[in-house]
Amino acid sequence: MRGGAVAVTGTLATICAAALAFSAWRPDRSAAATPPPVSSQTAPKGHRIFLTRAQLRQAIASGTFDRPVESLLEVHAPLRFGDYEWDDRGVPAGPTWMRVDLNSQMMSVFRGRHEIGTAVIVYGADGLPTPIGKFPILAKLKDHRSAAYDAPMPFTLRLTSDGVSIHASSVRWGAATHGCIGIPLPFAERLFAATNVGDEVEIVGSRQPAKKS
Amino acid sequence: MSLTALAFTRGSLTSRRGAVAIVGLSLAAALSLATLSNTWLGQAVHQGIDQSLHGVETVAAMLAERSPGTRSVGELALLKHKREAVLHERALPKIRGPYVPPTAYEALASPPPAAAIAPPPQSPLFATVAGPPEVIPPVGGVPGGSFGPPVFSNIPSPGGGGGGGGFTPPIITTVTPQVPVTPVAPVPEPASWGMMLLGFGLMGAVLRRRTSAGLQPAPE
Numbered sequence: 001m002r003g004g005a006v007a008v009t010g011t012l013a014t015i016c017a018a019a020l021a022f023s024a025w026r027p028d029r030s031a032a033a034t035p036p037p038v039s040s041q042t043a044p045k046g047h048r049i050f051l052t053r054a055q056l057r058q059a060i061a062s063g064t065f066d067r068p069v070e071s072l073l074e075v076h077a078p079l080r081f082g083d084y085e086w087d088d089r090g091v092p093a094g095p096t097w098m099r100v101d102l103n104s105q106m107m108s109v110f111r112g113r114h115e116i117g118t119a120v121i122v123y124g125a126d127g128l129p130t131p132i133g134k135f136p137i138l139a140k141l142k143d144h145r146s147a148a149y150d151a152p153m154p155f156t157l158r159l160t161s162d163g164v165s166i167h168a169s170s171v172r173w174g175a176a177t178h179g180c181i182g183i184p185l186p187f188a189e190r191l192f193a194a195t196n197v198g199d200e201v202e203i204v205g206s207r208q209p210a211k212k213s
Numbered sequence: 214m215s216l217t218a219l220a221f222t223r224g225s226l227t228s229r230r231g232a233v234a235i236v237g238l239s240l241a242a243a244l245s246l247a248t249l250s251n252t253w254l255g256q257a258v259h260q261g262i263d264q265s266l267h268g269v270e271t272v273a274a275m276l277a278e279r280s281p282g283t284r285s286v287g288e289l290a291l292l293k294h295k296r297e298a299v300l301h302e303r304a305l306p307k308i309r310g311p312y313v314p315p316t317a318y319e320a321l322a323s324p325p326p327a328a329a330i331a332p333p334p335q336s337p338l339f340a341t342v343a344g345p346p347e348v349i350p351p352v353g354g355v356p357g358g359s360f361g362p363p364v365f366s367n368i369p370s371p372g373g374g375g376g377g378g379g380f381t382p383p384i385i386t387t388v389t390p391q392v393p394v395t396p397v398a399p400v401p402e403p404a405s406w407g408m409m410l411l412g413f414g415l416m417g418a419v420l421r422r423r424t425s426a427g428l429q430p431a432p433e
């Protein structure tokens with residue numbers, strides 16, 4: 001009987017150890033390299049990175065995205081000031097929305113669940129901060145010229161009633177705006193053609209608004 | 214290690230010791246497997262899965278790889294400057310009056326003959342009020358220490374009165390000034406317009422009254 005008790009104890013210990021090993025192993029089955037099925041018949045083309053469910057879940061949990069995203073443009077190296085990427089080949093129709101990250105000085109344009117463009121931006125100076133939040137496009141002004149600053153602002157997408165907009169600008173290192181978001185001119189032209197009034201722009205960033213003196 | 218355990222297992226399958234040994238070996242194997250999976254094996258598996266996703270872990274990391282970096286405070290340079298509020302010329306042309314030579318202003322601001330207003334420097338009044346003449350700075354740019362033209366407050370003096378700099382000799386207050394030239398406004402005041410219109414109205418009323426009185430039929 002002593003041997004039987006030992007055998008039973010050993011079996012239970014084996015089961016526990018196997019369970020521990022399995023729990024520690026836990027391969028992520030959702031992280032398979034196969035791209036998820038595209039909802040539409042057309043499939044995005046070009047160099048893209050398809051997100052896994054785990055990545056998307058983590059991105060939504062961390063607040064990076066507030067809606068499902070299936071693919072991002074594949075950018076191999078950090079973009080320089082004035083650079084941009086745009087590839088909407090094969091991307092099915094859908095609502096266009098934008099995400100602007102002030103900390104990384106980047107902007108991403110999405111159509112539905114796929115990213116179709118990204119560019120380096122310039123944003124408001126510390127004394128003239130760019131507002132953070134979600135803003136619908138209030139108006140589109142193709143050949144706009146600012147009366148307050150006497151400066152051309154082509155392909156303006158107005159976000160707030162007090163004039164904060166996304167428009168073409170001289171995107172260069174160390175530059176800042178008076179609160180608007182400046183993007184390269186070719187990118188602004190593509191963005192202007194791809195967006196409509198009412199499309200949502202999400203501006204994120206941890207930069208604290210400056211105190212007005 | 215495993216070969217030794219296998220031989221030991223084959224040799225004692227029928228005995229109790231063999232059963233205990235099997236259980237012990239399986240337990241040891243399971244524990245070692247759990248340990249391995251918790252350490253390098255588990256990491257290798259997870260890394261292999263992540264490596265299959267283009268070598269990035271999270272979406273935030275993927276987006277950060279594109280970024281040129283964060284902006285520091287010291288690098289700011291505004292792209293455009295707010296336009297200053299400047300008075301611009303209107304569409305109407307400038308209204309220019311007749312040309313007045315500068316000499317006319319000088320004559321307007323020039324004093325009457327010095328003997329008529331300013332007493333000589335030896336005057337006891339001036340000496341008591343203004344002190345010695347060499348202390349007073351020259352006014353009006355007149356060289357030689359002589360006193361410049363007095364500046365009256367009610368006389369327009371273009372050019373600051375010859376650079377007097379606000380210095381008013383105290384002797385001026387004691388001397389009867391010249392007849393002040395009252396500037397005539399080029400545009401009539403509203404009161405003037407009102408008076409003129411009232412006068413025209415009265416004239417018209419009188420004429421109308423006379424005319425209507427003249428057209429009345431004669432009493433029979």
